[in-house]
Amino acid sequence: MSANNETSRAIWVVGASSGIGEALVRALNNDGDTIFISARNEAALDAIAHAANATVQVLPLDITDEFSVSAATESIRRKVGRLDQVIVNAGTCEYIDSDQIDLTAVKRVMDTNFIGAINVIDSALPLLRASLSFESECRPQLAVMSSSVTYQALPRAGAYGASKAALRYFVEALKLDVQHEGIDVRVISPGFVKTPLTDKNDFEMPFIVEVDEAAERIVSGLKSNQFDIHFPTRFTRILKAISLLPDAIRFKLVGKASRHQSELAIASNQHTEIRRP
Numbered sequence: 001m002s003a004n005n006e007t008s009r010a011i012w013v014v015g016a017s018s019g020i021g022e023a024l025v026r027a028l029n030n031d032g033d034t035i036f037i038s039a040r041n042e043a044a045l046d047a048i049a050h051a052a053n054a055t056v057q058v059l060p061l062d063i064t065d066e067f068s069v070s071a072a073t074e075s076i077r078r079k080v081g082r083l084d085q086v087i088v089n090a091g092t093c094e095y096i097d098s099d100q101i102d103l104t105a106v107k108r109v110m111d112t113n114f115i116g117a118i119n120v121i122d123s124a125l126p127l128l129r130a131s132l133s134f135e136s137e138c139r140p141q142l143a144v145m146s147s148s149v150t151y152q153a154l155p156r157a158g159a160y161g162a163s164k165a166a167l168r169y170f171v172e173a174l175k176l177d178v179q180h181e182g183i184d185v186r187v188i189s190p191g192f193v194k195t196p197l198t199d200k201n202d203f204e205m206p207f208i209v210e211v212d213e214a215a216e217r218i219v220s221g222l223k224s225n226q227f228d229i230h231f232p233t234r235f236t237r238i239l240k241a242i243s244l245l246p247d248a249i250r251f252k253l254v255g256k257a258s259r260h261q262s263e264l265a266i267a268s269n270q271h272t273e274i275r276r277p
């Protein structure tokens with residue numbers, strides 16, 4: 001079965017109740033397909049299913065709860081017996097202040113973005129493998145949402161960035177281990193996208209893109225051969241380029257975005273004066 005052709009597919013979008021996931025359901029909305037949509041907010045999922053053209057089935061779950069995830073995959077197994085495409089999009093973001101690291105916030109972010117995502121991947125893999133034995137023209141596909149923040153550490157993003165970097169590493173290692181089976185593994189690394197998640201941010205978000213544009217970029221990237229689907233490229237290329245600079249230069253450059261920038265300037269001036277003979 002192809003991600004490119006018009007044949008009916010069984011797709012699972014996890015984290016589909018708002019933002020990028022909701023827009024992905026709109027972008028994937030193809031008459032013949034069956035799209036399973038999951039998240040915790042059942043009422044939001046019902047409204048999305050109601051508005052769709054494709055056959056959309058609601059499977060509420062919490063990705064941090066193993067039992068609710070395995071109940072969802074068991075339901076998919078009974079209904080269609082396989083999955084041709086799984087998009088693990090669910091995630092959260094909390095920023096951390098250096099004056100008092102909130103360990104419970106770090107754990108919450110890791111539990112959702114890293115452990116929760118792996119929980120979904122683990123539960124979905126048998127259904128992706130089942131797709132291999134169907135009369136398919138194309139490989140079953142697993143796409144996992146990371147972030148462009150993993151290219152270069154950003155101020156206050158320690159918990160969020162670490163969770164998405166850990167997830168990227170896990171997905172790359174998984175690709176190495178399952179590619180021989182014929183499973184197509186991808187990672188998605190957006191820059192800033194306008195969603196309920198970023199609406200909470202109180203800082204400037206360079207090159208932010210609208211959510212439907214992000215969904216179109218993801219859907220077309222998943223049809224291409226690109227492993228890491230990243231956008232907007234004017235932002236992701238800057239982050240990648242900065243990450244290649246010598247440490248002293250990149251910390252100075254990115255440090256300008258820190259809330260402690262003025263204190264940093266004072267500290268480095270004092271340091272220079274102390275060293276001056």
Ligand SMILES: NC(=O)c1ccc[n+]([C@@H]2O[C@H](COP(=O)([O-])OP(=O)(O)OC[C@H]3O[C@@H](n4cnc5c(N)ncnc54)[C@H](OP(=O)(O)O)[C@@H]3O)[C@@H](O)[C@H]2O)c1
Binds near residue numbers: 014091093197
């Ligand atoms: N927006 C950006 O700029 C940006 C950039 C890079 C990466 N991302 C990533 O893109 C993904 C989507 O984010 P978004 O910006 O679209 O934010 P969003 O609108 O807040 O969407 C997050 C989705 O994840 C679901 N979710 C969160 N925790 C969950 C849990 N424990 N169990 C099940 N579902 C859960 C939410 O549904 P419920 O609350 O209903 O459970 C919602 O559907 C996230 O992984 C985020 O880290 C976003």
